[in-house]
Amino acid sequence: MITVNPDGKIMVRRCLVTLRPFRLFVLGIGFFSLCFLMTSLGGQFSARRPGDSPFTVRTEVMGGPESRGVLRKMSDLLELMVKRMDTLARLENSSELHRAASDRHFPVDRLPPGAGLMERIQAIAQNVSDIAVKVDQILRHSLLLHGKVSEGRRDQCEAPNDPKFPDCSGKVEWMRARWTSDPCYAFFGVDGTECSFLVYLSEVEWFCPPLPWRNQTATQRARKPLPKVQAVFRSNLSHLLELMGSGKESLIFMKKRTKRLTAQWALAAQRLAQKLGGARRDQKQVLVHIGFLTEESGDVFSPRVLKGGPLGEMVQWADILAALYVLGHGLRVTVSLKELQSNLGAPPGRGSCPLATPLPFDLVYTDYHGLQHMKRYMGLSFRKYRCRIRVIDTFGTEPAYNHEEYATLHGYRTNWGYWNLNPKQFMTMFPHTPDNSFMGFVSEELNETEKQLIKGGKASNMAVVYGKEASIWKGKEKFLSILNKYMEIHGTVYYESQRPPEVPAFVKNHGLLPQPEFQQLLRKAKLFIGFGFPYEGPAPLEAIANGCVFLQSRFSPPHSSLNHEFFRGKPTSREVFSQHPYAESFIGKPHVWTVDYNNSEELEAAIKTIVRTQVDPYLPYEYTCEGMLERVHAYIQHQEFCAAPGPARPGARAPESPFILAPNATHLKWARNASLAPGAWPPAHSLRAWLAAAGRACTDACLDHGLICEPSFFPFLNSQDAFQTLQVPCDGTESEMNHLYPAFAQPGQECFLQKEPLLFSCAGSSSKYRRLCPCRDFRKGQVALCQDCL
Numbered sequence: 001m002i003t004v005n006p007d008g009k010i011m012v013r014r015c016l017v018t019l020r021p022f023r024l025f026v027l028g029i030g031f032f033s034l035c036f037l038m039t040s041l042g043g044q045f046s047a048r049r050p051g052d053s054p055f056t057v058r059t060e061v062m063g064g065p066e067s068r069g070v071l072r073k074m075s076d077l078l079e080l081m082v083k084r085m086d087t088l089a090r091l092e093n094s095s096e097l098h099r100a101a102s103d104r105h106f107p108v109d110r111l112p113p114g115a116g117l118m119e120r121i122q123a124i125a126q127n128v129s130d131i132a133v134k135v136d137q138i139l140r141h142s143l144l145l146h147g148k149v150s151e152g153r154r155d156q157c158e159a160p161n162d163p164k165f166p167d168c169s170g171k172v173e174w175m176r177a178r179w180t181s182d183p184c185y186a187f188f189g190v191d192g193t194e195c196s197f198l199v200y201l202s203e204v205e206w207f208c209p210p211l212p213w214r215n216q217t218a219t220q221r222a223r224k225p226l227p228k229v230q231a232v233f234r235s236n237l238s239h240l241l242e243l244m245g246s247g248k249e250s251l252i253f254m255k256k257r258t259k260r261l262t263a264q265w266a267l268a269a270q271r272l273a274q275k276l277g278g279a280r281r282d283q284k285q286v287l288v289h290i291g292f293l294t295e296e297s298g299d300v301f302s303p304r305v306l307k308g309g310p311l312g313e314m315v316q317w318a319d320i321l322a323a324l325y326v327l328g329h330g331l332r333v334t335v336s337l338k339e340l341q342s343n344l345g346a347p348p349g350r351g352s353c354p355l356a357t358p359l360p361f362d363l364v365y366t367d368y369h370g371l372q373h374m375k376r377y378m379g380l381s382f383r384k385y386r387c388r389i390r391v392i393d394t395f396g397t398e399p400a401y402n403h404e405e406y407a408t409l410h411g412y413r414t415n416w417g418y419w420n421l422n423p424k425q426f427m428t429m430f431p432h433t434p435d436n437s438f439m440g441f442v443s444e445e446l447n448e449t450e451k452q453l454i455k456g457g458k459a460s461n462m463a464v465v466y467g468k469e470a471s472i473w474k475g476k477e478k479f480l481s482i483l484n485k486y487m488e489i490h491g492t493v494y495y496e497s498q499r500p501p502e503v504p505a506f507v508k509n510h511g512l513l514p515q516p517e518f519q520q521l522l523r524k525a526k527l528f529i530g531f532g533f534p535y536e537g538p539a540p541l542e543a544i545a546n547g548c549v550f551l552q553s554r555f556s557p558p559h560s561s562l563n564h565e566f567f568r569g570k571p572t573s574r575e576v577f578s579q580h581p582y583a584e585s586f587i588g589k590p591h592v593w594t595v596d597y598n599n600s601e602e603l604e605a606a607i608k609t610i611v612r613t614q615v616d617p618y619l620p621y622e623y624t625c626e627g628m629l630e631r632v633h634a635y636i637q638h639q640e641f642c643a644a645p646g647p648a649r650p651g652a653r654a655p656e657s658p659f660i661l662a663p664n665a666t667h668l669k670w671a672r673n674a675s676l677a678p679g680a681w682p683p684a685h686s687l688r689a690w691l692a693a694a695g696r697a698c699t700d701a702c703l704d705h706g707l708i709c710e711p712s713f714f715p716f717l718n719s720q721d722a723f724q725t726l727q728v729p730c731d732g733t734e735s736e737m738n739h740l741y742p743a744f745a746q747p748g749q750e751c752f753l754q755k756e757p758l759l760f761s762c763a764g765s766s767s768k769y770r771r772l773c774p775c776r777d778f779r780k781g782q783v784a785l786c787q788d789c790l
Contacts, residue, residue, distance in 0.1 A: 157195040160209055168208040172197050184349030184379070187356070204354060205380060231283040231328030233273050235266035240325040243333045249305040250293055251335070254318035257515065261319075261625065264445055265326050268625035272633065275790075284362040284636060285330040287343055290317055291370025293335045308468035308494030308512050312537045313394065316429055316441040320365060320392065323625075323632045332361070337373055346377040354381040363636070364389045368416050386421060387642035393426040394536070396433030399711075399761040400739040401571030402426075406759060417571030420758060422641045423711065430536055430582040431622075431783045432574065434699055434709040434762045437635060438622075438784040441538055443545045444519065445624050451617045454523045454547045460611060463487040463527040464548070466539055468512060470500035472531050479531075479597055480504055486607050487527060492518060522546040527610055530579045532597075535559075535566070540580045544591050545619040549610050552579045553597040573763065586783070590615050621781030631784050638681040638789070658716065659689070659725045666690070667705075668717075668726055677716070682786040686776040687713045691726055694746060697765040698773035705775060708783055709762035713774030714754065718742050722772060723751045743769035 159172040175197040179185045188204050190196045201208040241255050292313065293299050301309060325331055334340045345357045355378055364385075366374065371391055375382045391397075401407050401417035408418070427439035446454070463483060467473055470493050483489060484506055493503050494512040503509050513521065519542070522528065528543035530552035540550045558575035561567040567576070578584045583592045590613050595606045621627045658674035661667075668689035677684045687710070692701035702709040716722075718741075723730050728744050730751035739761040741754040745768055752769075754760055765771070776786045 157193070157198055157211075159194075159198070162209050165207060165209050168201065171201050171205075171207040175201070182349040182352040184347040184351075184353035187347045187349065188353060229283040231281040233269040233328055234326050235262075235269060237262050237265065237322065237325065240321060240331070243325075243331055244321065245333065245335060248293065248299070248302045248335070250299070250302040250314050253305050253311065254314050254321070257315065257318045258322050260516070261322065261442065261444065264442075264625045265322055265629075268629050269326050271626050272629050275630075276633075281328070281633070281637065283329055285332075285360060286324055287332045287334070287361040287364045288317075288321060288324070289334045289340050289364065289366040289370040289373065291367045291373055294337060294369065294373070296337050296373070297369040306512070310534060310537070312429065312441075312534070315538050316392065316394075316439070319441045319628060320439065320632075323628050324365075326629060327633055327636070329636070337377075340370075340373055341377050344374070344377055346379075351376045351379045353379050354384075355379070359385045359388065362388060365392060366390075367392050371419060386419075387425075389421070389425060390437075391419075391421070391426045392439060393436065394429045395567075395570050395572055396428045396436045396574065397423065397426045397571040398433065398573060398739075398763045399423045399435055399759050400573070400764065403737075403739075403756065403758050406737055406739070406756070412571075414569045414571050416569070422758070423761070424639065425641060429538075431586075432536075432581060433572065434702075435711050437639070438631070440622060440628055440631065440784075442625050442628050443538065443541045443619055443623050445619055446545065446617050451547075454617055455614075457524060458526055458547060459488075459524050460526055461487045462490065462525045463529055464490045464492070464521060464525045464543070465507070466528060466530045466537075466543075467533075468492055468494055470495070470502040472533055473500070473502040476531055477504065478600075479603065480507070482600060482604055483529070483607060486611055490521065490525065492521070519546060522548055527551055527607075532579050533566075534579075535576060536580055536582065540583050540592075541619070541623055544583070544587065545617055545623075547615060547617040549590065549613065549615055550580070550583055550592045551606065551610065552583070552592070552594050554578055554594045556596065586620065587618070591618055622783065627782060630790065631782065634785055634790055640679070640681075643679070657721050657725055658684070659722060661725055661727070665727070668722065680712070682710060682712065682776055682789050684713070684716065686710075686786040686788060687716065688775045688777075689713075689717050689722065689726070690773050690775060691728065691744065692765075692771045692773050694770050695765050695767040696771070698762040698771050698775075700765075701771070701773045702762075702775035707775035708778050710774050710776040710786075711760050711762050713776070714742070714760035715757065717772050717774055718754050718760075720751070720753075726772075739764050740766055740769050740771055742772040744772065745769055 159169040162168065172194070175185070175190070179190050179192065179197070185200065188200050190200050195211075198208055198211055199214065202210050203214070237258060241258060244255050244258070245251055246255075291297055292301065301314065303309075305311065305314075321331070321333065332343050334343055343361075345355050345360065347353050347356045359378075359381065364374070366389060368391065371389070374389065378385065397417050400410070400412045401414060402419060402421060402423055404418040404420050407413045423435040424437050426433075426436040428436050429440060431438035431440075465473070473491075473493065480489060484504075489507045491503055491507050491509040492511065492513050493500055493509050495509075499509065510517075510521065522543050523546045525543075525548050528540065528548040528550050530540065530550065532553045532555075540552070544550055555577055557563065558577045559567060560575045561570055561573060578594045580592075584594045593606050593610060595602050597603055622631065658671055659668040660671045662669055668687075670685045670687045672685075688705070688707060690701055690705065692698060698709045720730065720733050722742070723733075723744065728751065729749055730744070731749040733751045733753060735753040735755045737756045737759060738752065738754070739759045741752045741759075743752050744750075745752065747768065762773070779785045779787055779789070
C-alpha cells in the first residue's frame with residue numbers, strides 16, 4: 001500500500017494542478033508519436049474516410065488475419081497508455097492513490113511508492129519509447145507477411161507500357177518519391193506499394209489504364225444524378241438570412257440590406273413569373289463562396305464597415321444571394337475555408353488529389369480570392385469543374401489577361417487574371433466590359449407616391465458630397481468654395497472623436513449614417529457630388545434614384561493601369577474617362593453632369609444650370625430587382641461553358657454562307673434562310689458585323705451604331721467567308737493567337753483569323769488593324785440581353 005503524509009499529499013496536488021497543461025502536453029506527445037509511427041513506417045495506416053470511427057484503420061491492401069492482429073496489438077498498447085495517463089490525472093488525493101494501487105491496469109512495481117511527479121512522467125515517456133519499438137517490430141513483421149501475400153500479384157502491378165497512357169510510368173515514379181507529400185494520397189488508399197500507386201492512378205486519377213484484376217463494375221459505378229426539380233419563385237427570405245450566417249459586420253450589413261429589400265424582391269419575382277408565363281425552370285444547386293470575407297484572405301472589409309469603408313462589394317454580394325434565392329435555386333453560402341472544403345467534398349490534405357466525390361453543385365459563384373481557394377482544395381478536379389464557376393469581378397477581366405500563355409508572352413500578366421476561363425464567366429458590377437457578363441446589383445425602387453413626395457420635399461440649394469473617408473476631401477478646397485456660393489454642402493464623413501480637418505467648417509457633416517438615414521438625406525438633396533473616387537460605386541445610382549443630379553469630374557487624360565495606381569495590376573486595359581462611366585454613358589444629362597473640375601468657369605456654369613433644373617427620380621431597369629432577376633435567370637438558363645466547342649475551326653468555309661451584306665453595304669447580317677446555330681445564345685440572328693476603323697476597339701465600334709459588342713459571335717466571323725462577304729480584299733489569310741483578331745491589316749492587305757477561342761475580345765485596338773466586330777441589339781434598359789434573349 002502507498003502511504004502519503006499530509007504535506008506530501010498537498011504537494012502532489014499542487015504539482016498536479018500546476019502541471020496540468022504539462023500533463024496534457026505529455027499525452028499529446030505520446031499520441032502524436034504513435035500517429036507518426038503509424039503513418040511513417042510503411043504507410044500501412046491510411047487516413048480514415050467519412051463514416052469511419054476515429055480509431056478505425058483501413059487494411060484494404062493488407063486485408064488478412066495478420067493485419068487484424070496488428071490492429072489488436074496497437075489498440076491494446078494505445079489503450080494501456082491512455083489509461084495510465086488518465087490514472088495519473090486522478091492522483092489528487094490519498095483515496096485515489098489507494099485505488100490506483102489496487103488497480104491491476106496500473107502496476108505499482110513499475111512506479112515505486114516514493115517516486116515524484118517528474119519521475120512518473122519520465123517513466124511514462126520511457127513507456128512511449130518502448131511502445132514505439134514494439135510498433136516498429138509489429139509493422140516490420142506485418143510488412144514481411146504482406147510481401148508474401150502480394151508475391152503472386154507482383155507481375156500485375158508494374159507500370160504498363162500503353163501508348164494510350166503515355167504519362168503512366170512517369171506518374172508512378174513520381175508517386176514512389178512523393179506519395180507521402182500529401183495526406184490525400186493515403187486517404188485514397190495509397191500505402192507505398194506499386195499496386196496502390198496503379199490503383200490510384202487508374203481509378204482516382206486518369207494517368208494509367210484500369211487494372212484487369214480490379215472490380216471494374218465497382219470502380220466505374222457513377223453516382224446517379226438527382227432527379228430534376230422545378231425551380232419555384234420565393235418571396236419569404238427568412239431562410240436566406242439564416243444561410244448568410246453571422247459574426248461579421250459585413251454579413252450583418254448584407255442581412256440588413258436583404259431584409260430591407262424583401263418586399264421589392266417579392267414584387268419583382270411576381271412580375272418576372274408573369275413575364276415568363278410558367279416556363280419550366282430547372283432548380284440548380286448553387287454554392288456561393290465569398291472569398292474576400294474569409295479570415296485567410298484578410299477580410300479587410302468587415303472591420304471597416306462601421307468606419308466608412310467601401311460597401312459596394314457587399315451590396316453586390318447581398319443582391320446576388322437574394323436573386324439566386326428568389327429564383328428558387330438551392331443555395332449554400334460559405335465565408336471560411338473549412339466550410340468550403342466540407343461543401344466541396346475535398347479530401348484531407350494539401351489539394352494534390354481530385355475531389356472524393358463528384359462536385360454536388362451545378363454552379364459556383366465566387367471571387368478571385370475564392371478562385372484561389374477552390375483551386376487549392378479541388379486539386380485536379382478544378383480543371384474538370386472550372387466551367388461551372390462564375391467569378392464576381394468588379395472591374396472586369398479582359399481576354400488578353402485571362403489567357404495564361406498569351407498574357408505571359410505579351411506583357412499582360414498581373415496578380416489577377418491568367419485563369420484560362422471563358423471570359424463570360426467573369427461577372428462585373430457595371431456593363432463596361434462586354435467580354436464579361438454583367439451581373440450588377442439593385443437600387444431601391446420608388447413607387448409613384450414616393451416619387452411625388454420626393455419631388456415636393458427637395459431643397460433646391462442642398463448638396464451632398466460622395467465621400468465617407470476624409471482623405472477623399474483632401475485638396476478640394478477650391479471646388480468646395482465655388483459650390484458653397486450656391487448651395488449648402490452636407491457630408492457623411494466618418495470620424496471617431498473630432499471633426500476631420502480635411503472637411504471645411506462650412507460643410508455640415510452628419511458623420512457616417514446608416515443606409516436608411518443616408519437615403520433620407522439623398523431624398524432632400526438637389527445635388528450629389530463626386531470627387532473622383534471611389535470609382536464605379538453604387539451610391540451615384542442610389543442618388544439618381546432618389547431624385548438627385550450627379551455631378552462628377554471628367555478625367556483628362558483618362559485613368560487606366562498605365563497611369564493610375566488604383567488600376568495598376570488589374571486585369572484590364574480599360575480607360576476610365578470619369579468617376580462613373582456608366583452614369584455618364586447610359587444615363588447622361590439631365591441626371592448626370594460630367595465636367596472638368598480644373599476649369600472653374602465650366603464648373604460654375606454647370607452648378608448654376610443644375611440649380612435651375614428639375615429632374616425626376618430615375619432608376620435604369622437593369623438596376624431594379626426585376627431587372628436583376630431577369631438577367632440572372634437568363635444567364636442560368638442559357639449560359640453553358642461546359643459543352644464542347646461549337647463553330648468551325650478558323651478558316652473553315654461553310655458550304656453556304658450564313659451572312660448577307662446589308663443593303664447599304666456597310667455591315668453583315670445573318671441571312672434569313674440560313675440555318676441558325678443550334679444552342680447559340682444569344683440567338684445568331686441578332687448578329688450584326690462591322691469592320692471597325694483603324695485604331696478602334698470593337699466595344700466602341702458597336703456603340704457607334706447603337707449596338708453592343710457580343711464576343712460569343714466571334715467564332716461565326718472567324719473565317720475567310722466573312723471577309724469576302726464584306727468585300728474586304730484579302731491578299732492572304734493567316735491564323736494566329738492575337739486578342740485583336742479577326743482583323744484586316746491595311747499595310748499588306750492581309751486578313752488575320754483567331755487561333756485561340758479564349759482570345760476573342762471586344763476590347764483592344766491598334767492603328768495597324770481594322771477589327772471585324774460582332775454586334776447585337778439589346779433590350780431597353782437591359783444591355784446584357786438581346787431582344788430575343790429572354
